[in-house]
Amino acid sequence: MNGSRASRVGLLVLTALLFVVALYMVFIFVPNIKNLRADRIFYFHVPVDWAAFLAYFVVFISSIAYLRSRDNKWDIVATSAVEIGIVFNTLMLVTGSIWARPNWGTWWNWEPRLTTALVLWVVYVGYLLVRGYASGRDQAARLSAVIGIVGFVDVPIVFLSTTWWQLQHPGHLVFETGGLAPSMLAALMVSLAAFTGLFFVLLVERVSLKNAEAELRMLMDSME
């Protein structure tokens, strides 16, 4: 994951460009929706959700890879992805609440996607807590990999049970009433691409920072 410097800069520039295009499309190109307030947050809320799930999926895959190979690089990828995932997950809860307040009249209701997002947040914060409580690096890697797997497997079941428990989310609105207008869909896609780029920029930077930390630790150990 250490990528050469050129490709890292390339990824960063590409992501920055995508964000500029996404901002233009969201605020200028896309028409207003009459009966919804704060509707443009949609173009940030959905990509942030996607980035959080992508991050947790990366955690799941890297956790399995770590347990199979015991290669520390997978542990570094998994923890970096958890940290980034929690940031996106928090943004998901915040942007959702900002949208919900003017449209539903409350900051929070126990709607399935909200509840699932909150449960996920708690699971992955638990992941980081356990790392803090583990004795030794190998144990931390092993135990958190197990949580990374179990936590991800739980997602669909949590979602299903909370969906049957209560239904009310604009997702149904979007997909059941003929979908989005083409311009809106285009803006959403660009925004999704931008946030996907951002996720990988952050992941690559965090992984290389952690690698540098590990290298530094090794050097310091060898000096003693």
Next chain:
Amino acid sequence: MSFWKKVAAITRKDALTELRTKEVVFTVLVFAILVIVIFNFAFGTTPEALALVGPGILWVTFAFSGVLSLNRAFISEREAGCLEGLMAAPMSREAVYVGKMLGSLISMLVVEVVALPIFALFFNLNVLSLALIVTTLLATIGFVAVGTLFSALAVNTRAREMVLPILFLPIVVPVIISAVKASGLALTGGSWGDMFQWLQIIIAFDVIFLVVSYLVFGYVIEE
């Protein structure tokens, strides 16, 4: 020895220790009664209020008592240095998982068998229905499937007792939701058809997490 004989040996060991000391079951039972009493103060005692929050109280009680007894499952092994013995024993880690899981299942079921009538008595609810018993059994299997894994995980960390509830409670959210809904239907005489919607989530959870925990348990108790 075959796999199941080894499993039975571990479960029997846990059951025997528990029968001699009656430590876990008795303590957890007292705790369960205390939770019921506290909830009684928190939600009031009118029949309407009880009908509304009854199933919720039941499952909060079982979930919290579950955390308490599951924590003991591996802490007691650790205290007497038995964990090393288990690891050195000529059996797979999977056999240890299934054996400990069945041991915890038995002790939780004993607590529930005693707590359910007490619950019925205090709240004047009809709990002795087949529907409620099936729900309780299925949900408890889900609790111990994940709980045994996380209990073993927690015991090797520095925070021990704090780790299990933090990991266990969010993961079992689907079981708690479905068990509350299914018990609500069972207590108000709902049909099996309505209940099945919720029971199938619990069954899916049980199967998925028995398999996943079985597969990853070995990594948790490695040292």
